[in-house]
Amino acid sequence: MTYRELAKRLRELGCVEIERRGSGSHRKWKNPDKDRATVIPDWGAKDLKLGTVRASIRQLGLEWDDFAPR
Secondary structure, three states: OOHHHHHHHHHHOOOEEOOOOOOOOEEEEEEOOOOEEEEEEOOOOOOOOHHHHHHHHHHOOOOHHHHOOO
16 A cells, blocks of 8 residues: 555545645644544555554554455
């Protein structure tokens, strides 16, 4: 799963990307419903590791079953 695919799914689940304040390859995301945040690497077209995706989902307070594509 690329960053773009992950970002699209997070938006569908109600999460928002926090405005960037500088350069870098990581982006901050927030789940306003649970007031939780995480940092996700943006590697462009490279796939993110499954453990990174799962950890980000958990840190945002989301359930993997809700996130996983059907």
